[in-house]
Amino acid sequence: MTATYEVRGQVAVITLSNPPVNGLGLATRQAVAAGIEQAEDDAAIKALLITGAGGAFSGGADIKEFGSPKALAEPNLLSLIGLVEACSKPVVAAIHSVCMGGGLELALGCHYRIAAVGTKVALPEVKLGLLPGAGGTQRLPRALGVEPALNMIVSGEPVNSELLAQVPGQKLFDRMATGDLMEDALALANEVAELRPLPRVRDLKARCANPDAFFQFARNMVGAQSRNFPAPLRCLEAVAASVSMKFEDGIKAERAGFAALMVTPESGALRHAFFAERATTKIADVPGDTPTRKIAKVAVIGAGTMGAGISMNFLNAGLPVVMLETRQEALDRGVATIRKSYEAQLKKGKLKQDKLDARMALLSSTLNYADIADADLVIEAVFEELSVKQAVFKQLDEVMKPGAILASNTSTLDLNAIARFTKRPQDVIGMHFFSPAQVMKLLEVVRGAATAKDVLATVMALAKKIRKTAVVSGVCDGFIGNRMIEQYSRQAGFLLDEGCSPAQVDRAAEKFGFAMGPFRMGDLAGNDIGWAIRKRRYQEKPNLRYSKSADLLCELGRFGQKTQAGWYDYQAGKRDALPSSVVAEMLDKHRAALGIKPRQISDDEIVHRLVYALVNEAAHLLEEGIAQRASDVDMVYLTGYGFPLWRGGPMCYAGQIGLFNVVQAMKRFAKNPLDDAEFWQPAPLLARLVAEGKNFS
Numbered sequence: 001m002t003a004t005y006e007v008r009g010q011v012a013v014i015t016l017s018n019p020p021v022n023g024l025g026l027a028t029r030q031a032v033a034a035g036i037e038q039a040e041d042d043a044a045i046k047a048l049l050i051t052g053a054g055g056a057f058s059g060g061a062d063i064k065e066f067g068s069p070k071a072l073a074e075p076n077l078l079s080l081i082g083l084v085e086a087c088s089k090p091v092v093a094a095i096h097s098v099c100m101g102g103g104l105e106l107a108l109g110c111h112y113r114i115a116a117v118g119t120k121v122a123l124p125e126v127k128l129g130l131l132p133g134a135g136g137t138q139r140l141p142r143a144l145g146v147e148p149a150l151n152m153i154v155s156g157e158p159v160n161s162e163l164l165a166q167v168p169g170q171k172l173f174d175r176m177a178t179g180d181l182m183e184d185a186l187a188l189a190n191e192v193a194e195l196r197p198l199p200r201v202r203d204l205k206a207r208c209a210n211p212d213a214f215f216q217f218a219r220n221m222v223g224a225q226s227r228n229f230p231a232p233l234r235c236l237e238a239v240a241a242s243v244s245m246k247f248e249d250g251i252k253a254e255r256a257g258f259a260a261l262m263v264t265p266e267s268g269a270l271r272h273a274f275f276a277e278r279a280t281t282k283i284a285d286v287p288g289d290t291p292t293r294k295i296a297k298v299a300v301i302g303a304g305t306m307g308a309g310i311s312m313n314f315l316n317a318g319l320p321v322v323m324l325e326t327r328q329e330a331l332d333r334g335v336a337t338i339r340k341s342y343e344a345q346l347k348k349g350k351l352k353q354d355k356l357d358a359r360m361a362l363l364s365s366t367l368n369y370a371d372i373a374d375a376d377l378v379i380e381a382v383f384e385e386l387s388v389k390q391a392v393f394k395q396l397d398e399v400m401k402p403g404a405i406l407a408s409n410t411s412t413l414d415l416n417a418i419a420r421f422t423k424r425p426q427d428v429i430g431m432h433f434f435s436p437a438q439v440m441k442l443l444e445v446v447r448g449a450a451t452a453k454d455v456l457a458t459v460m461a462l463a464k465k466i467r468k469t470a471v472v473s474g475v476c477d478g479f480i481g482n483r484m485i486e487q488y489s490r491q492a493g494f495l496l497d498e499g500c501s502p503a504q505v506d507r508a509a510e511k512f513g514f515a516m517g518p519f520r521m522g523d524l525a526g527n528d529i530g531w532a533i534r535k536r537r538y539q540e541k542p543n544l545r546y547s548k549s550a551d552l553l554c555e556l557g558r559f560g561q562k563t564q565a566g567w568y569d570y571q572a573g574k575r576d577a578l579p580s581s582v583v584a585e586m587l588d589k590h591r592a593a594l595g596i597k598p599r600q601i602s603d604d605e606i607v608h609r610l611v612y613a614l615v616n617e618a619a620h621l622l623e624e625g626i627a628q629r630a631s632d633v634d635m636v637y638l639t640g641y642g643f644p645l646w647r648g649g650p651m652c653y654a655g656q657i658g659l660f661n662v663v664q665a666m667k668r669f670a671k672n673p674l675d676d677a678e679f680w681q682p683a684p685l686l687a688r689l690v691a692e693g694k695n696f697s
């Protein structure tokens with residue numbers, strides 16, 4: 001099913017029917033073209049109406065078709081819109097719910113447009129590293145005005161139809177529906193059936209008072225905000241063409257910009273991320289319609305930074321939370337932390353007082369487990385020590401009502417061991433939030449061996465409600481993100497041993513696009529955390545090679561920002577990371593003791609050793625079934641570890657470089673006597689994909 005055709009009196013109604021969002025794939029475009037032809041040939045038809053079935057008018061071109069011959073097969077979107085515009089009878093677009101991308105461009109090719117209130121209208125192509133490629137950059141400025149159109153196209157953000165209808169002089173909507181959209185649209189179609197000439201957006205003038213000054217200013221603004229993304233500036237130039245060029249020439253300029261962007265790695269990465277984010281919700285043996293448990297009340301154990309942050313996620317989603325602690329002052333501190341955070345948002349105008357009050361009203365706190373017994377979900381965020389978790393889960397097992405979900409926020413401990421502390425392991429799951437928990441989008445959902453499918457489905461659905469990107473992980477030391485970062489950190493240490501300064505490694509990583517290099521990240525998170533983990537890990541694996549530099553740093557008590565000294569020096573109350581002579585001297589002595597003559601290491605080598613360490617460990621994770629798919633790993637790194645979005649994640653980046661080239665580089669690194677040949681053994685999956693000439697699926 002792609003589009004239906006029905007006659008309502010003298011009006012032919014063409015309804016896009018390509019669920020879930022009426023993507024304008026080839027079959028849909030062909031069906032619409034056929035409908036237009038049928039209406040043209042039917043003398044009884046005096047007007048046409050195009051609308052969308054289900055929950056969208058149209059979400060735009062079918063992104064899944066990109067890169068396939070179908071995307072450009074005739075009628076391509078530009079041709080279809082030309083067909084609509086050239087129709088000899090008036091075509092009315094009846095838009096509702098979602099009208100985006102090619103869907104809006106199709107509506108702009110119609111002669112009249114009527115919108116339901118609350119329709120989300122957007123040209124979001126820029127978020128895919130593209131520009132509206134079916135006339136949107138030429139028609140929207142003519143219909144809406146240059147400045148509002150430029151804002152929509154460069155931001156890609158949706159605007160409600162009723163707001164657009166209020167733009168002075170706009171010709172985007174001829175009318176807003178006041179009652180039933182279809183009835184109002186049919187009335188409009190009958191009203192205009194005989195009206196001529198047919199109004200065409202392309203005949204309007206894109207008005208801009210002082211285009212040179214306006215676009216120069218806009219260029220500076222957009223350029224400054226989109227350093228690593230080529231699409232926003234291309235969008236701007238295409239909109240500028242709507243003012244400076246005739247329509248046909250503007251369309252040519254738009255097509256050139258679209259074609260140029262389609263082949264950029266940034267657009268490939270953004271389109272990958274679009275689908276990767278949606279793929280994370282798919283779990284092979286847990287169907288999307290698995291019944292979920294009702295979550296009406298949440299308990300959080302531990303009112304420290306994590307517990308308070310975790311609680312805020314649920315308060316923000318309108319869910320009551322009861323926080324439990326062992327000491328009143330810890331509880332009071334936790335509540336105060338939450339209130340302080342909301343008040344800071346209030347001051348910045350990001351939160352209204354009534355919303356703040358409503359959220360605080362949902363928060364309660366207690367020292368007694370009996371007060372959380374009726375919670376549907378309890379999340380513990382206590383000290384990361386198995387014996388402490390054991391005490392908590394034994395208590396929960398006794399107190400919590402049957403069917404309550406028992407979640408641990410553990411970041412490294414064995415969830416199966418934690419589940420075994422209870423008589424209900426099927427109700428135990430990991431919910432690993434990332435600090436600051438109320439800000440970071442990533443939520444690693446750790447599926448224990450015994451975790452029930454409905455428990456997993458419930459937590460995945462809840463993650464969407466609290467606006468998290470939930471990625472399912474199996475149970476292993478560090479799950480997905482931290483297990484990979486362990487190898488990344490080992491390489492960072494080896495780079496120091498071989499001659500890099502912390503600042504050089506960080507600069508290279510940040511130039512690549514990481515939000516923060518490994519050493520600034522260590523200083524922020526606290527180097528003592530890694531120190532404790534290393535002690536535990538390397539007791540288990542004494543032969544594992546790693547740089548002792550981080551241990552030496554911690555032995556000096558240089559835990560990072562919290563001690564105003566870490567890999568860098570910090571001035572009181574400031575976060576500026578200042579190169580430290582103490583650390584430089586420590587590293588010189590450390591290298592001398594190892595008999596290492598420091599060498600110059602290129603940024604390329606630094607970045608590739610860091611990133612390929614992530615990729616290789618991820619290949620192991622995929623093989624072990626800890627991660628479901630490579631794009632899940634990308635989402636972990638894009639939403640939890642500051643990996644640059646325009647590179648799509650470590651696996652996407654490796655795919656763009658070519659897995660063959662990745663393994664070739666690993667072979668080079670393995671020859672470095674100061675590195676670790678064992679470290680650079682390609683994971684069997686990676687070696688197999690290279691041998692088969694394939695990429696991560």
Ligand code: T1G
Binds near residue numbers: 021101102
């Ligand atoms: N093409 C193909 N599939 C799409 C799609 C699209 N445009 N939009 C959504 N889907 C799939 C999505 O992958 C998911 O699939 C399902 O629909 C539900 O999506 C020439 C070139 C429309 C606001 O960028 O913003 O037009 O996981 O979970 O939360 O100028 O989807 O179920 O298998 O997001 O209700 C421009 C992208 C295209 C809009 C609905 N349009 N989509 O949100 O559902 S390029 C976009 C969205 C273009 C022209 C250019 C949202 C939504 P699955 P969902 P939702």
